[in-house]
Amino acid sequence: MKHLLPVLALLAALFGGTAAATPLPGDSVYNLPVQLTTQDGQRQMLAARRGRPQLVTMFYTSCQMVCPMIIDSLRLTRNALDPATRAKIDLLAVSFDPAKDDVPTLKSYAEKRKLDPRIWTLARAEPSQVRQLSGVLGLQYRQLPDGEFNHSSELILLDAEGRIAARTTLIGRLDPAFVKAIGETVNKP
Amino acid sequence: MSRPLSTVLAALAVFALAACSDKPPASPAAATPPASTSVASQRGDFGPPQGEPIHAVLTSPPHVPPPIHRNYPAKVIVELEVVEKEMPISEGVSYTFWTFGGTVPGSFIRVRQGDTVEFHLKNAPDSKMPHNIDLHGVTGPGGGAASSFTAPGHESQFTFKALNQGIFVYHCATAPVGMHIANGMYGLILVEPPEGLAPVDHEYYVMQGDFYTTGKYRQKGLQPFDMEKAIDEHPTYVLFNGREGALTGDNALTAKTNETVRLFVGNGGPNLVSSFHVIGEIFDKVQPEGGTIAQHNVQTTLIPSGGAATVEFHTDVPGSYVLVDHSIFRAFNKGALGILKVDGPEDKSIYSGKEVDSVYLGDRSEPNLKAVTVAAQAHAAGTLTKEEQIAAGKQLFTGTCSVCHQANGEGLANVFPPLAKSDFLAADPKRAMSIVTHGLTGKITVNGHEYDSVMPPMSQLNDDEVANILTYVINSWDNPGGQFSKEDVAKARAEAGPHAEPEH
Amino acid sequence: MRVRLALAWFGLMLALPAAAAEYVALPGGTFTSVLPADGKAAAAQVAPFRLRTELVTNGEFLAFVQKHPQWQRDKVAGILADARYLTQWEAPLVPGGQALPRQPVTRVSWFAAQAYCESEGARLPSWYEWEFAAAADATRRDARADPAWRESILGWYSRPSSSALPEVGGVANVYGVRDMNGLVWEWVDDFNALMVASDSREQGDPDLLKFCGAGAISLQEKENYAVLMRIAMLSALKAADTTNNLGFRCAKSN
Numbered sequence: 018m019k020h021l022l023p024v025l026a027l028l029a030a031l032f033g034g035t036a037a038a039t040p041l042p043g044d045s046v047y048n049l050p051v052q053l054t055t056q057d058g059q060r061q062m063l064a065a066r067r068g069r070p071q072l073v074t075m076f077y078t079s080c081q082m083v084c085p086m087i088i089d090s091l092r093l094t095r096n097a098l099d100p101a102t103r104a105k106i107d108l109l110a111v112s113f114d115p116a117k118d119d120v121p122t123l124k125s126y127a128e129k130r131k132l133d134p135r136i137w138t139l140a141r142a143e144p145s146q147v148r149q150l151s152g153v154l155g156l157q158y159r160q161l162p163d164g165e166f167n168h169s170s171e172l173i174l175l176d177a178e179g180r181i182a183a184r185t186t187l188i189g190r191l192d193p194a195f196v197k198a199i200g201e202t203v204n205k206p
Numbered sequence: 207m208s209r210p211l212s213t214v215l216a217a218l219a220v221f222a223l224a225a226c227s228d229k230p231p232a233s234p235a236a237a238t239p240p241a242s243t244s245v246a247s248q249r250g251d252f253g254p255p256q257g258e259p260i261h262a263v264l265t266s267p268p269h270v271p272p273p274i275h276r277n278y279p280a281k282v283i284v285e286l287e288v289v290e291k292e293m294p295i296s297e298g299v300s301y302t303f304w305t306f307g308g309t310v311p312g313s314f315i316r317v318r319q320g321d322t323v324e325f326h327l328k329n330a331p332d333s334k335m336p337h338n339i340d341l342h343g344v345t346g347p348g349g350g351a352a353s354s355f356t357a358p359g360h361e362s363q364f365t366f367k368a369l370n371q372g373i374f375v376y377h378c379a380t381a382p383v384g385m386h387i388a389n390g391m392y393g394l395i396l397v398e399p400p401e402g403l404a405p406v407d408h409e410y411y412v413m414q415g416d417f418y419t420t421g422k423y424r425q426k427g428l429q430p431f432d433m434e435k436a437i438d439e440h441p442t443y444v445l446f447n448g449r450e451g452a453l454t455g456d457n458a459l460t461a462k463t464n465e466t467v468r469l470f471v472g473n474g475g476p477n478l479v480s481s482f483h484v485i486g487e488i489f490d491k492v493q494p495e496g497g498t499i500a501q502h503n504v505q506t507t508l509i510p511s512g513g514a515a516t517v518e519f520h521t522d523v524p525g526s527y528v529l530v531d532h533s534i535f536r537a538f539n540k541g542a543l544g545i546l547k548v549d550g551p552e553d554k555s556i557y558s559g560k561e562v563d564s565v566y567l568g569d570r571s572e573p574n575l576k577a578v579t580v581a582a583q584a585h586a587a588g589t590l591t592k593e594e595q596i597a598a599g600k601q602l603f604t605g606t607c608s609v610c611h612q613a614n615g616e617g618l619a620n621v622f623p624p625l626a627k628s629d630f631l632a633a634d635p636k637r638a639m640s641i642v643t644h645g646l647t648g649k650i651t652v653n654g655h656e657y658d659s660v661m662p663p664m665s666q667l668n669d670d671e672v673a674n675i676l677t678y679v680i681n682s683w684d685n686p687g688g689q690f691s692k693e694d695v696a697k698a699r700a701e702a703g704p705h706a707e708p709e710h
Numbered sequence: 711m712r713v714r715l716a717l718a719w720f721g722l723m724l725a726l727p728a729a730a731a732e733y734v735a736l737p738g739g740t741f742t743s744v745l746p747a748d749g750k751a752a753a754a755q756v757a758p759f760r761l762r763t764e765l766v767t768n769g770e771f772l773a774f775v776q777k778h779p780q781w782q783r784d785k786v787a788g789i790l791a792d793a794r795y796l797t798q799w800e801a802p803l804v805p806g807g808q809a810l811p812r813q814p815v816t817r818v819s820w821f822a823a824q825a826y827c828e829s830e831g832a833r834l835p836s837w838y839e840w841e842f843a844a845a846a847d848a849t850r851r852d853a854r855a856d857p858a859w860r861e862s863i864l865g866w867y868s869r870p871s872s873s874a875l876p877e878v879g880g881v882a883n884v885y886g887v888r889d890m891n892g893l894v895w896e897w898v899d900d901f902n903a904l905m906v907a908s909d910s911r912e913q914g915d916p917d918l919l920k921f922c923g924a925g926a927i928s929l930q931e932k933e934n935y936a937v938l939m940r941i942a943m944l945s946a947l948k949a950a951d952t953t954n955n956l957g958f959r960c961a962k963s964n
């Protein structure tokens with residue numbers, strides 16, 4: 018929360034000199050300044066992922082029920098893509114639970130679940146920014162007194178500019194329509 | 207009613223023949239009801255939509271969109287806007303309705319069985335509340351409610367195939383559901399069978415609903431919704447088409463003699479079940495719940511809350527036919543009343559008209575009905591002349607004030623003070639408005655005689671009616687003369703009541 | 711009209727530097743919310759916090775967008791505020807006659823409300839904080855059992871919103887906070903936490919809670935109707951949405 022104002026300026030500066038010759042479209046989630054920290058402890062602006070399509074989801078590592086299925090679904094979806102398409106996308110899963118999901122926790126989770134760091138980014142953000150990210154992605158979540166979370170479970174496809182191109186609520190099974198949408202978005206001329 | 211001629215078109219040939227024989231259906235063959243009166247009793251998926259998409263014609267009550275003459279399934283686009291707005295619920299009483307399409311009930315939707323309906327639900331930017339729609343004609347979870355939850359200033363879209371023919375209720379299903387419905391969020395969607403409905407001369411849209419206001423029946427001003435009464439199921443109003451007078455006076459439904467009339471009758475509830483009846487008619491055919499088994503020769507038909515029926519009858523005798531919920535206090539004390547006015551030549555062989563006129567004091571329905579018509583006239587009375595006011599007031603005086611003060615205004619000695627040449631009245635004519643709207647108790651002296659009694663407030667009268675009655679009174683029986691306006695009455699009604707002996 | 715309007719805005723400009731937003735301390739504590747913390751029965755815990763006594767006004771929001779141009783309606787990113795954002799203003803920097811300085815600002819997105827609060831060194835209140843503060847009336851901290859309290863809320867729902875919004879500065883409740891009920895809807899920080907099904911892990915259908923019978927699941931007492939309607943409203947919203955009757959106030963942690 019502390020960052021929504023200053024970081025916007027920073028973001029402008031950052032992109033002023035680099036890749037962003039073209040201005041960001043207004044409907045890009047990258048308009049939201051969110052500071053991520055990855056499972057390797059790297060700090061990265063969400064907007065730095067601009068340029069390559071992303072499959073994005075939110076989860077938390079101590080979740081026993083749905084979240085493992087979310088990660089599986091992400092893997093399943095990626096595997097269903099043809100190799101050329103697969104090579105053009107990245108996977109990003111951001112934690113609902115920044116209090117428990119610190120960098121070492123994310124790291125060991127990635128290792129345990131054999132998530133290749135070249136493909137997978139697991140990340141955390143400050144609590145207020147987690148709420149903002151859920152808002153911009155259209156996800157809902159709520160912490161329960163016992164530390165668990167209720168949350169909506171979705172896979173979201175961002176195009177290279179960070180616009181939401183497709184989403185699916187189908188978890189635990191492959192959603193063929195979603196796979197098709199990924200192919201179309203990634204290989205758009 | 208009602209030679210069953212009207213049923214000929216719709217019914218199976220065998221039955222029609224039997225019914226046409228103009229004899230009472232005594233033979234066992236004729237008495238056996240047909241199993242079905244429609245060929246389209248099955249669910250109908252007639253394949254993908256064909257042709258160009260069609261924009262559905264939506265109509266406000268009591269009107270019904272024209273019949274569909276199409277022989278293929280189409281894609282039909284329905285655009286319905288939710289509007290929250292203040293409208294009159296009765297004379298001088300307003301209420302904040304939540305509406306589908308700006309009316310209560312909401313816009314009438316008409317599609318053909320097998321059509322693919324692309325539904326757009328828009329919630330006006332002015333709305334305070336989110337809303338959605340549950341169509342009882344939709345096969346799918348929530349009847350579309352989950353897919354149509356719409357914040358103010360937004361629009362939702364979902365698509366369904368109209369698999370079942372019939373007349374179906376739609377309503378808002380946003381929590382608290384009862385409140386959204388009680389505020390008027392319901393309407394009807396007709397899914398025509400593929401062969402269409404038999405042609406008739408008139409189709410009308412009538413829907414009952416119960417309303418709960420914090421104020422009493424006909425208490426003036428903007429009345430808020432009363433959750434307590436709604437939970438207790440004690441409605442202040444029970445109405446056809448969302449407003450007292452929506453179907454009376456100038457708004458009455460019309461037909462000519464020797465015509466067929468089809469009413470699509472729904473009940474939005476939220477609480478009450480309707481015993482729908484048309485005084486003086488017998489329904490030739492009732493198709494309850496849009497089902498395929500028709501009932502014939504029905505006097506009163508039950509319309510459940512969240513249900514609907516198609517009702518058909520033939521008009522034979524001219525006159526005013528009164529639509530009521532035959533739970534009859536609702537009709538005469540809560541507003542569930544409408545009029546179908548049938549014009550045309552008399553047919554004395556079917557109905558003689560009045561042959562004997564004798565006094566029977568037990569029957570109150572006749573004066574009540576007259577009062578309704580008079581009230582409707584008085585409604586337009588804002589611009590009436592003094593003479594017209596006096597004429598209207600005279601009619602109303604009879605049956606209201608005359609019960610106590612007598613028709614000649616002389617009163618009854620020691621019980622009811624005179625209005626004729628009353629010095630009490632002449633001393634302060636304005637006070638009379640207050641007396642009629644608030645009642646009067648305590649000791650008063652009229653023309654030298656003391657009265658110490660109670661006059662109850664005449665709260666069933668609206669401002670117009672009080673103004674007319676008092677204008678009549680003040681200009682009759684050598685009283686001093688003058689005129690009262692409904693604005694004055696409204697003012698008096700808003701102020702505190704009169705004191706019997708202000709000096710003391 | 712024009713002159714009065716100009717005067718109103720002029721007066722505001724004079725007043726602005728002095729008028730810092732006022733916050734008051736609320737004690738918090740264990741609180742029975744209409745939304746049980748665990749989806750069943752658990753009471754909510756509210757830590758002591760500070761709440762803005764008044765809603766953010768057009769005047770205040772104008773000063774904010776002047777300082778932070780990225781929140782002007784012609785510059786804001788579409789994903790952070792929908793097309794209706796501040797459209798009641800005459801121009802991006804001119805609120806005009808439809809949006810007087812002391813009227814609460816409406817048609818603001820959740821992102822914009824957050825950014826504003828941040829500019830005041832504050833944040834949006836959580837739902838529990840908001841509900842806690844709104845439970846009070848002029849004399850009691852928890853007036854919710856009083857039918858009059860409930861009726862006043864339902865009364866506002868019954869009024870159509872065709873007429874102009876009143877100005878802020880209604881009667882203060884026992885904490886000194888004004889206009890909690892009866893003026894506008896208000897954003898809360900965790901608006902998108904409100905209607906998640908209490909057991910989406912088994913049912914997987916968060917939509918279920920959004921309508922019909924499901925809405926009634928958590929509706930044990932009829933007293934809750936009035937407040938649950940606010941939850942229904944908030945749960946219908948996405949973070950970029952704006953509506954004619956939706957404003958906000960800010961909070962601070964102690």
Ligand SMILES: [Cu+2]
Pocket residue numbers: 304335336337338378379380386391
């Ligand atoms: Cu509704």
